[in-house]
Structure formats: structure tokens, C-alpha cells
Amino acid sequence: MIKRVILAGFGNVGKEFVKLIDEKRLYIREKYDLDLILCGVLEKEGCIFEDGGIDTSYLINCPLGSQGVLKYTEHYKESYYNYPVLEGDILIECTQSNVKTGGPSINYIINSINRGMDIVMLSKGALATNFNQLMELAGKKDVKIKYSGATAAALPTMDLGVYSLAGAKIISITGVLNGTTNYILNRMFEENISFEQALKEAVEKGIAERENSMDIDGIDSASKILLLANSLMNSNYSLEDVVIKGIRDISKEDILEAKNENKVIKLLCKAYYKDEKLVLEVSPEKVHANSLLGSINGSNKGVVFNTDTMGEIYLIGGASNPRGAAAAALKDVINLCRK
Incomplete structure (x- = not known):
């Protein structure tokens, strides 16, 4: 089974998620019959998107945030877009939490749900401010949402x-x-x-x-x-x-x-x-x-x-660190895709 993943937010947790996909691709394919392809990364100053998959081994050596996205496009010039490309199966949302307004994650999530994408959330802002709205919309669109990493990172409370x-x-x-x-x-x-x-x-x-x-x-x-x-x-x-x-x-x-x-x-x-x-x-x-x-x-x-x-x-x-939070997101992705 192939699942195309879009990542919103290339901070510490986002970068660790990319590392995990790069490190564990073969293990996940063999154990879960699941091939995770990272197709896009969204940041404040633009987006990188490649339909066949981003070069994760190159991306993990780029700086954090928008700098990393722009650095990647120095080598892969055709992958840059000045607007968010939401063409995938699963959105991983790990932008910085904004519990007052929800931040940019709200629009990413709503647009992804409307496109039929499943959602894995690590940031808490959108959920804390718009929990019912997002759950109702997901139900109408028959979309699944998981957010165990937003409740205690690697501790599987949810x-x-x-x-x-x-x-x-x-x-x-x-x-x-x-x-x-x-x-x-x-x-x-x-x-x-x-x-x-x-x-x-x-x-x-x-x-x-x-x-x-x-x-x-x-x-x-x-x-x-x-x-x-x-x-x-x-x-x-x-x-x-x-x-x-x-x-x-x-x-x-x-x-x-x-x-x-x-x-x-x-x-x-x-x-x-x-x-x-x-x-x-x-x-x-x-x-x-x-x-x-x-x-x-x-x-x-x-x-x-x-x-x-x-x-x-x-x-x-x-684990209470970016890798533990990223691992929680990866777990949610795998559980979304279990047959």
C-alpha cells in the first residue's frame, strides 16, 4: 500500500518526522506493507512538492523552517511552489501551536479534509480552538483524524x-x-x-x-x-x-x-x-x-x-523530545493505514 504524505511545518518535530520516514522506510514496508512517500513540505515562505517523493536524505541535512525549504530548492529548483500544495493521502500537521487563533494550521487542515485527506496532528492550536468544527467536517467528508502526539507526545494516552x-x-x-x-x-x-x-x-x-x-x-x-x-x-x-x-x-x-x-x-x-x-x-x-x-x-x-x-x-x-513526538505521529499514520 502506498500513502503519499504532506508535512506542514519543518521545525524540530517536523524534521524528526522526515528522519524517521527516511530511517524506517524499509522496516515499515516489510512489517506493515506500507510505503510512505513524503511528497510535500509546507512552510511560511513556500512549499516544496514532488509527486514522486521528496529526497528525504537531502532534506534532513537542510536547516529548519522556511530556510530548509528554500535550501532544498537550491538543489531541486523545480520543486518550489509559493502556495501550499495539498496533493496527498495524509496531512501531518506540526506547525507551531497557536491556542488563541489556531494559526495557519486551521486552513491547512480544513483544505486537506475537503480534499479527502486523512489528518495526523501534533500541534494543539487547531484542536484547542476548533475541535468540534474539525470533527464535524471530518465526519461529513469521511476523513479520519488522529492526534495522539498532541496529548502527550510519545506517551500513548489517547x-x-x-x-x-x-x-x-x-x-x-x-x-x-x-x-x-x-x-x-x-x-x-x-x-x-x-x-x-x-x-x-x-x-x-x-x-x-x-x-x-x-x-x-x-x-x-x-x-x-x-x-x-x-x-x-x-x-x-x-x-x-x-x-x-x-x-x-x-x-x-x-x-x-x-x-x-x-x-x-x-x-x-x-x-x-x-x-x-x-x-x-x-x-x-x-x-x-x-x-x-x-x-x-x-x-x-x-x-x-x-x-x-x-x-x-x-x-x-x-520520550519528551521532538523525536518522541515525531514517533507518535508515525504511529498514528501506521494505525490510520492498518487494514
Whole structure:
């Protein structure tokens, strides 16, 4: 089976996705009878498209972003277009998340759905702002959408909820869903350093972006619990319905107080019922250090599903880096194409 793929966004995650396609092409062909052909890459300053497939081995040596697209066209001049070419079977959407407007991803996704393309999303902006609109349009066009990478990168939270918990009612979801904030809080706990010092270290190590407000202010975590709740708990919420508090104000004194109680502070995402109404929250909370969520260290993530028939299900781990997110997108592509 041949599937032609269009990639929107050639940032860190997009580039890792191209690398994975290049590295794993033969493995995927042999194991899944699936031949993935990357035909196009969309960026702000143009698009490269080749009907027979882009030279991925050349593209992965190009710079990130629009620079990479333009660099590629220096060698393959005929592949450049000054408008998005959406001629394929699957759109991989990994542009930068914009949770206020949805960003350019909205138009890419809607146009692709109208063309009958299936969608794999890694960025959260379009889903956080237009979840119902996109799902309704996909249903009308008989198009499939997957977005497990948008809910926790490599940690398969969505897959667990959709497939492994089928038939069970999810009573609550509690998780540590942002690796950057978990790393910062963990370093503050381990080294008795300030929030500012831990954040600086995370940026220097590439764990946090230089523009990190979505992470530390809890917006990224809120977007993830919103998507999980809307997908798995039949809610119809927007980001405005989530109570959000980030970790900017966490002090060394707060960390020490928790430590003296044999607890650690985690930025927890919660979806639970209160008086029969679903409540969504993100806030830093103390949890016991020897609990499963309390034991999540570094940039790892974890989630607990509480169900009516299967009890509590814990899921911990998953790479919190661009390669892990790209691998989640590749998994979604493969699952879309399974017979």
C-alpha cells in the first residue's frame, strides 16, 4: 500500500518526522506493507512538492523552517511552489501551536479534509480552538483524524483511552502531561535551586524553548487535558473552560515545605466530575513522593485513568523530545493505514 504524505511545518518535530520516514522506510514496508512517500513540505515562505517523493536524505541535512525549504530548492529548483500544495493521502500537521487563533494550521487542515485527506496532528492550536468544527467536517467528508502526539507526545494516552478502555466509563483523568515543567520542578527539588535557575538550565539543555510561556503558565497542559476530556469523556469544552495556574510562582520555600512532608510538587492536569459536572483544572499540587505520579522524574510524563469497571490504570514514561513526538505521529499514520 502506498500513502503519499504532506508535512506542514519543518521545525524540530517536523524534521524528526522526515528522519524517521527516511530511517524506517524499509522496516515499515516489510512489517506493515506500507510505503510512505513524503511528497510535500509546507512552510511560511513556500512549499516544496514532488509527486514522486521528496529526497528525504537531502532534506534532513537542510536547516529548519522556511530556510530548509528554500535550501532544498537550491538543489531541486523545480520543486518550489509559493502556495501550499495539498496533493496527498495524509496531512501531518506540526506547525507551531497557536491556542488563541489556531494559526495557519486551521486552513491547512480544513483544505486537506475537503480534499479527502486523512489528518495526523501534533500541534494543539487547531484542536484547542476548533475541535468540534474539525470533527464535524471530518465526519461529513469521511476523513479520519488522529492526534495522539498532541496529548502527550510519545506517551500513548489517547490510544489507551480509546482502545484499551473501550466499554469502561472514565470517571477521572489525572496526569503530569508537560515534560518541561516536570523537569523544572524536579531540578528545584533535587538541587534546591530557584525557579529561574531551573528554567535557565532547561533552556540551555534544549528541554524548554526560549519562548516557554505556554509550558510554564500551564497552557500546554490545559490544551492536553482539554483534548483528552473532549475525546474520552464526551465533553464539549474550550480552553476558556479550564481553570489554569502555572508554576511561575513556585518558590524554593514551597519545594522545601513539600519535601518536609515527604511530598513533591507536580503540575497536575485533572478532569473529574463534581456535582455531575465535568471539571477541568491545571495547577501545581503536592503529591506523595512515593506515589506513582510523584515518582515521575526529569522530563517524563504520566497519567492515571480512573474507570468504573477497570479500576485505575497508570501510564508513565514516553520520550519528551521532538523525536518522541515525531514517533507518535508515525504511529498514528501506521494505525490510520492498518487494514
